[in-house]
Amino acid sequence: MREAPELQERAQELAGRPLGRVRLVTDTTEFMALEPGDVVEMEGQRFVLLGTEFEGRFGLDEQPKHWVKRARDLADGSARILKLVFHEEFVLPIGQFKIRCFRSPAKEARILELVRGHPHFMQGRTLYDAAGNPVRVLERIRGGPLDQHLSDMEMEHEQYYQRHLRGVLERLVQVFEALAYLHRQGERHGDVRRDHVFVDNDSGTWRWIDFDYNFDFRENPYGLDLFGLGNILAYAVARGEVTFYWLKRQRPELAAGLSADDFSPIIKNRLMNLGKFFPYLPPRLNNVLLHFSTGSRLFYQRVEELLEELGPALEDLPRPAPEEAS
Amino acid sequence: MILWNRILAAVDDKEASQQAVRYLAGVLGGSDTCRVLLLAVLQRPLADAVPDPAQRKAVTEEKRRHLAESLAAARQELVAAGIPAANVEVHLEVAGGRTVGETILARQAQGGYGTVVVGRRNLTKAEEFLFGSVSSDVVHRASNFSVWVVA
Numbered sequence: 001m002r003e004a005p006e007l008q009e010r011a012q013e014l015a016g017r018p019l020g021r022v023r024l025v026t027d028t029t030e031f032m033a034l035e036p037g038d039v040v041e042m043e044g045q046r047f048v049l050l051g052t053e054f055e056g057r058f059g060l061d062e063q064p065k066h067w068v069k070r071a072r073d074l075a076d077g078s079a080r081i082l083k084l085v086f087h088e089e090f091v092l093p094i095g096q097f098k099i100r101c102f103r104s105p106a107k108e109a110r111i112l113e114l115v116r117g118h119p120h121f122m123q124g125r126t127l128y129d130a131a132g133n134p135v136r137v138l139e140r141i142r143g144g145p146l147d148q149h150l151s152d153m154e155m156e157h158e159q160y161y162q163r164h165l166r167g168v169l170e171r172l173v174q175v176f177e178a179l180a181y182l183h184r185q186g187e188r189h190g191d192v193r194r195d196h197v198f199v200d201n202d203s204g205t206w207r208w209i210d211f212d213y214n215f216d217f218r219e220n221p222y223g224l225d226l227f228g229l230g231n232i233l234a235y236a237v238a239r240g241e242v243t244f245y246w247l248k249r250q251r252p253e254l255a256a257g258l259s260a261d262d263f264s265p266i267i268k269n270r271l272m273n274l275g276k277f278f279p280y281l282p283p284r285l286n287n288v289l290l291h292f293s294t295g296s297r298l299f300y301q302r303v304e305e306l307l308e309e310l311g312p313a314l315e316d317l318p319r320p321a322p323e324e325a326s
Numbered sequence: 327m328i329l330w331n332r333i334l335a336a337v338d339d340k341e342a343s344q345q346a347v348r349y350l351a352g353v354l355g356g357s358d359t360c361r362v363l364l365l366a367v368l369q370r371p372l373a374d375a376v377p378d379p380a381q382r383k384a385v386t387e388e389k390r391r392h393l394a395e396s397l398a399a400a401r402q403e404l405v406a407a408g409i410p411a412a413n414v415e416v417h418l419e420v421a422g423g424r425t426v427g428e429t430i431l432a433r434q435a436q437g438g439y440g441t442v443v444v445g446r447r448n449l450t451k452a453e454e455f456l457f458g459s460v461s462s463d464v465v466h467r468a469s470n471f472s473v474w475v476v477a
Binding site: 087094095096097099102104106107186214216217218219220221223224227265266294296298299301 | 369371372373374375377421423425426427450451452453454455456457458459460463466
């Protein structure tokens with residue numbers, strides 16, 4: 001790292017504000033020491049850092065991700081996200097389980113290569129810094145997470161069902177198919193959540209983001225991804241989470257008639273048998289949701305198995321007028 | 327060609343597998359008409375999980391040693407039950423990119439085994455949903471051969 005006054009003018013121009021100093025960084029190992037205005041150089045390409053990204057789980061408790069930097073390409077000024085190397089191993093609580101997860105920059109770099117040009121994945125490439133760190137240089141997606149997109153549709157659920165659900169699920173099928181493609185290549189997403197499907201405002205496509213989580217599940221290698229798909233599907237159908245506690249307050253008579261079989265086997269208060277709450281849901285769609293419930297005798301092991309049943313189930317949903325399709 | 331007297335029994339270091347071997351010894355004990363393959367499947371740790379090659383090798387060898395011990399103990403149990411030693415083979419196979427269930431099924435198809443024997447752990451629905459089950463996988467995909475699930 002050295003002071004680089006020769007880069008000051010261009011860095012300030014891209015940052016849109018005066019910068020106290022500009023340093024040229026060739027080794028990103030100590031990412032906590034990096035500051036806005038620093039210029040990172042990798043394989044002859046330079047990026048000025050603008051700040052640190054934040055992430056919260058579903059919009060709550062936003063935490064800085066110090067290894068993820070907002071940046072601009074010094075050559076053409078394009079907006080980029082730099083994901084620096086951060087090896088992290090942690091225990092992820094999922095329902096009653098504690099799952100050992102780890103963050104793998106190598107995995108995300110592999111997947112970026114696999115999905116190059118695929119419309120339903122974030123795009124980027126990997127550049128290596130002088131210390132050999134694989135830094136993922138990502139294209140910034142203008143838009144927001146799926147849950148925000150859905151919650152922006154302010155209307156009664158039945159209206160959502162009549163006008164939008166089919167369009168929403170048709171788009172969801174596209175991102176599920178994209179995940180099946182990833183699985184066929186022997187990779188998994190690792191952190192399938194509704195805020196990891198990003199709605200791209202420019203192209204209108206829905207894209208998977210953030211592939212650097214991994215876990216060592218061998219007998220059911222795609223189980224955690226499928227669990228996430230079930231949650232996303234239920235969220236999209238209900239346009240929110242329907243939990244036992246919420247039902248007990250809002251519809252106590254209905255809550256009293258539910259059994260453990262109606263809920264997720266993992267998140268035991270999350271209703272998966274949504275047909276009991278939304279009686280107008282077609283049985284074929286509800287049957288797909290039931291595969292993610294405790295009462296299911298057979299769980300999906302492959303995304304293709306889910307799609308084989310979800311695709312035909314969409315035929316039973318109301319077809320919206322073209323101007324109303326989301 | 328499927329040969330009904332050829333039996334493939336899956337072995338690992340878990341109690342459910344040992345219970346399946348005991349059951350097999352009880353059923354086949356004294357018979358000299360059956361041929362048994364005791365198969366253990368080795369899953370190497372993921373390179374993403376254990377990036378250091380030396381550490382990965384050490385973990386793999388530890389697993390290999392455990393499985394080899396389990397295979398030897400299972401063979402001893404069957405022979406002690408009166409199955410001729412020449413009729414009991416052992417094999418340790420590396421899964422590669424496959425699951426244990428897929429590896430068992432591939433070996434079954436390759437060897438024309440008419441019966442596959444697996445132990446079943448007492449998994450909750452939630453565990454089966456997330457982590458999967460070898461016995462469920464084998465039963466789910468079985469075609470034109472018998473599966474004995476010992477629970």
